[in-house]
Amino acid sequence: MKREMNTLSADKLNGRVYTPEFIVSNILDLSGYYGQTILRKHVIDNSCGDGAFLVAIVERYCKEFLRNSVPDIQVLSDELSNYIHGIDIDEVECCKCIENLNKTVSKYGISNVNWDILCADTLVVDKYNGKMDFVLGNPPYVRIHNLGNSIDNVKKFLFAKNGMSDLYIVFYEIGLRMLKNNGVLGYITPSSFFNSLAGKYMRAYLVDNNLIDKIVDLKHYQAFTATTYTTIVILKNDRQQTTTDYYRFEEKNNFPYYVDTLNAGDFFIDSCFYFAEKSELYELKKILMFHTTEEHFSVKNGFATLADSFFIGDFDFDEFTIPVIKASTGKRYKCIFPYCNGKLVSYSALTSLSAIKHHFETHKELLLKRSLEKSSAWYGFGRSQGINDVYKCKYSINALIKSIIDLKLIKCDKGVGVYSGLYIITDISENELREMLCNEGFISYISLLGKYKSGGYYTFSSKDLKQYLEYKYSQKNEIKGVHNEQFSIFNRP
Ligand SMILES: C[S@@+](CC[C@H](N)C(=O)[O-])C[C@H]1O[C@@H](n2cnc3c(N)ncnc32)[C@H](O)[C@@H]1O
Structure with a gap:
């Protein structure tokens, strides 16, 4: 051995x-x-x-x-x-x-x-x-x-x-x-x-x-x-x-x-x-080279607690918890959320309830092992991403797909968190958003990006998704964008 x-x-x-x-x-x-x-x-x-x-x-x-x-x-x-x-x-x-x-x-x-x-x-x-x-x-x-x-x-x-x-x-x-x-x-x-x-x-x-x-x-x-x-x-x-x-x-x-x-x-x-084939690359290029000053979508990564097993689960207390959606599966859970208006609450305020205090004290070692962002503390999430957007309406979405049936786009009301995937904030209606994403065009775009994962799956980033949404929105609403022509090396005579 x-x-x-x-x-x-x-x-x-x-x-x-x-x-x-x-x-x-x-x-x-x-x-x-x-x-x-x-x-x-x-x-x-x-x-x-x-x-x-x-x-x-x-x-x-x-x-x-x-x-x-x-x-x-x-x-x-x-x-x-x-x-x-x-x-x-x-x-x-x-x-x-x-x-x-x-x-x-x-x-x-x-x-x-x-x-x-x-x-x-x-x-x-x-x-x-x-x-x-x-x-x-x-x-x-x-x-x-x-x-x-x-x-x-x-x-x-x-x-x-x-x-x-x-x-x-x-x-x-x-x-x-x-x-x-x-x-x-x-x-x-x-x-x-x-x-x-x-x-x-x-x-x-x-x-x-x-x-x-x-x-x-x-x-x-x-x-x-x-x-x-x-x-x-x-x-x-x-x-x-x-x-x-x-x-x-x-x-x-x-x-x-x-x-x-x-x-x-x-x-x-x-x-x-x-x-890919020339015609597919032509479409891809139109999307990737599109730029607009009128932005209609914000796409971000969900929570990064760096200790999901501690923060997310089925707790017997409700204080300092919020509902969360696991974007990768679309499932709902309960999440310890030690924040108020986006700011980390003090440890003493957080643990005034003995059940919460017990939970934190018994898992302190696990929490201390994380490599935290500078602004965080041992009892907070590892990274600040997603925290400030909890009180906004948003749509969670999984970033690993193979075909349309894999797409999990879920409306999250104000007060609901998102983890393990991405979320979209936009003023357009849910139906419009679904129309833009739940189609073969989106799947084809993601597959052309070529970010392969096992089992025939593809992944994509928040930037990839935003680029697609802004482009599709501009097309639908006939908004003029700029197509970056930065191929200087090909512009030789
Ligand atoms: C991917 S294997 C390929 C072996 C062989 N060409 C084949 O196709 O089956 C890479 C080989 O590179 C050798 N290797 C790794 N680093 C090297 C280096 N700095 N200089 C020379 N050979 C190296 C390894 O010992 C290994 O045999």
Whole structure:
């Protein structure tokens, strides 16, 4: 058991997730790593693990080489030593990789390849820079808080400018540095860089340098056992065309299928990436780029007590309690609310009733463990959000949906609190609000935002919801807004 736990943490620290064969084969195909043109072309997997990519690469190389009429095995062996490269930080992985490569070539009667598998930290290797025709692989996914000593090396990269959340983002920059002028990079990585703050610099760089050749968004499809939403990305240096082919993934036969050819102006909206058919992106862009000075909706997050099990329940006292709606389920509960006119009451006033005092005193340890906002106190909510709006009429709404039937929009009278989700404050009627949200248009908007959650669900933020509501309201009421045209990089002649 102990060994298993050590293995698990080592896997997590090194972002070790092996790539299934069908993904490798799709990436090789999409990158153009096939046919006679691969011969005498340099290819590297800069985080090769036990060789999922390199084994397939070597297999293809041998087959193409042996298509020649008089194949010379010694020449093949020399070419494999010269043109196939790998790096991994883990010595055991490097050994496994060499073993797997030897097994692969033994089928062709080859036993003496001097494999170029380097055991090193790719972050500090520069000897391959500008020399590779292909950079292919599945870089490590390691969250910033698990990076340990590597963090200083990571900070040196341009793609880490916006605050690093994951090592894979830096591996894009490393891969691009390794490419020759006309080289191709093919990776499978998390798709979080489409809209994360950490991916902001990288997105602009990829678009500005016209690098994105193909995108296969795997959306909810789980290519690995870990819950990670991934995408296959094919980048090409010196491209003639300025478009990107967008594919989705066919789960039934594990195959990418072509959806549309997009211009950067179609998918690079408000500095994030969104992938869908051109017509859908056109609609999305209208919503996301809409701005108005006439605001009709306020959308906020419900209470953050940071101790729901203490504050929300079925208490045998009514003083200092209010009804609350759990926005995620639409269910009603009772909530301890130690506030008066939005201000925290004194502890002595709050606990003048012995039942309340007993409740607080017996759970003091739990409450003290929370990481509180500065303005709060140990017996108050963890954050102040939602407190001042208790005495306003509002609508609670869940922020995790798959289809219309999942939507829980509930009218909350004055005096009712909301937690575990969002709430909307507006002067428009309940019917109007329902009309705007309970339709396929809203569900489609949320799915296009691409914030995937398990079970085929999507999540959205208060900002996403407000943007949609203001836009729809303006359309319905023919209010003129401004569509931000900030695509300066595409406005070149
Ligand atoms: C997601 S796995 C992919 C392995 C293999 N490419 C595959 O597709 O099956 C990432 C690999 O990166 C390696 N790795 C993690 N950090 C690294 C670093 N800084 N330099 C080189 N390799 C690293 C891990 O040891 C692991 O084998």
